[in-house]
Amino acid sequence: MLGWRPARRTKRTMAGAGKGKGRGSGQRRGKAADPGSRRLAEKVKTARGRPISSTRWLQRQINDPYVARARAEGYRSRAAYKLIEIDKRFPILKRGGRVVDLGAAPGGWTQVAVEKVGARGQVVAVDSADMEPVEGAEFLALDFLSPGADIKIADALGGPADVVLSDMAGPSTGVGSVDHLRIMGLCEAALDFARTVLAANGAFVAKVLQGGGEGELVAALKRDFRRVKHVKPPASRADSSEMYVVATGYRGGASDEG
Numbered sequence: 001m002l003g004w005r006p007a008r009r010t011k012r013t014m015a016g017a018g019k020g021k022g023r024g025s026g027q028r029r030g031k032a033a034d035p036g037s038r039r040l041a042e043k044v045k046t047a048r049g050r051p052i053s054s055t056r057w058l059q060r061q062i063n064d065p066y067v068a069r070a071r072a073e074g075y076r077s078r079a080a081y082k083l084i085e086i087d088k089r090f091p092i093l094k095r096g097g098r099v100v101d102l103g104a105a106p107g108g109w110t111q112v113a114v115e116k117v118g119a120r121g122q123v124v125a126v127d128s129a130d131m132e133p134v135e136g137a138e139f140l141a142l143d144f145l146s147p148g149a150d151i152k153i154a155d156a157l158g159g160p161a162d163v164v165l166s167d168m169a170g171p172s173t174g175v176g177s178v179d180h181l182r183i184m185g186l187c188e189a190a191l192d193f194a195r196t197v198l199a200a201n202g203a204f205v206a207k208v209l210q211g212g213g214e215g216e217l218v219a220a221l222k223r224d225f226r227r228v229k230h231v232k233p234p235a236s237r238a239d240s241s242e243m244y245v246v247a248t249g250y251r252g253g254a255s256d257e258g
């Protein structure tokens with residue numbers, strides 16, 4: 001391992017739990033229907049005791065072509081296609097790359113990252129919820145906001161990262177402005193962390209919810225990265241205010257030397 005040192009360092013601790021190595025678990029196989037293709041919507045019968053919101057969620061899941069495609073292709077979540085679509089537009093996941101995946105559970109993005117970086121690459125996946133290991137990735141069961149989490153992730157990385165991904169989101173409160181502020185907090189924390197571990201020219205991708213507070217974040221990203229874009233991948237539901245910021249060409253660069 002390189003005697004590497006992240007750009008900002010506090011106290012050293014050991015890396016977290018739940019490591020998984022090797023490749024292939026839960027990897028996708030097979031061909032699935034085109035998510036854009038039209039098919040008849042199935043209706044879910046309302047069951048006594050099931051809230052209308054759950055019935056609507058179930059109905060949406062059943063009729064969602066990305067859900068069907070994820071199942072057929074072996075991805076753990078429909079979210080996998082969001083990263084696939086982002087990477088198609090901005091090729092950031094390179095063979096041999098080192099990737100941090102924040103808010104990884106159940107593991108769709110991790111599966112995609114492992115496939116893209118290949119056997120010589122490295123993926124460190126982090127979530128406060130537990131997750132079945134994805135072969136080829138190391139999983140840290142951590143609250144990213146807890147003290148020392150950044151050091152544990154940097155230790156697991158063992159060198160500067162090429163890409164920091166954040167799909168972190170807490171459970172929805174149902175109040176748009178509160179969810180927006182919470183996700184902006186997670187996004188800013190992810191960016192602070194990215195500044196300490198990214199290699200020169202590295203990339204940062206984070207989920208945001210539209211809601212007016214993105215101006216400052218975008219200004220900060222523009223100072224640190226050469227290119228900054230807001231994207232709504234086709235797999236992101238049209239009725240959700242979810243967007244992703246994609247920042248490439250990091251102007252800084254963590255040291256590789258001990």
Ligand SMILES: C[S@@+](CC[C@H](N)C(=O)[O-])C[C@H]1O[C@@H](n2cnc3c(N)ncnc32)[C@H](O)[C@@H]1O
Nearest residue numbers: 077079103106107108109127128144167168169
């Ligand atoms: C939308 S899901 C991620 C889906 C994932 N990208 C995939 O492809 O399967 C958001 C995740 O963020 C995680 N999360 C939210 N806050 C977190 C925090 N403070 N630390 C670690 N994980 C967090 C949640 O536990 C949840 O699993």
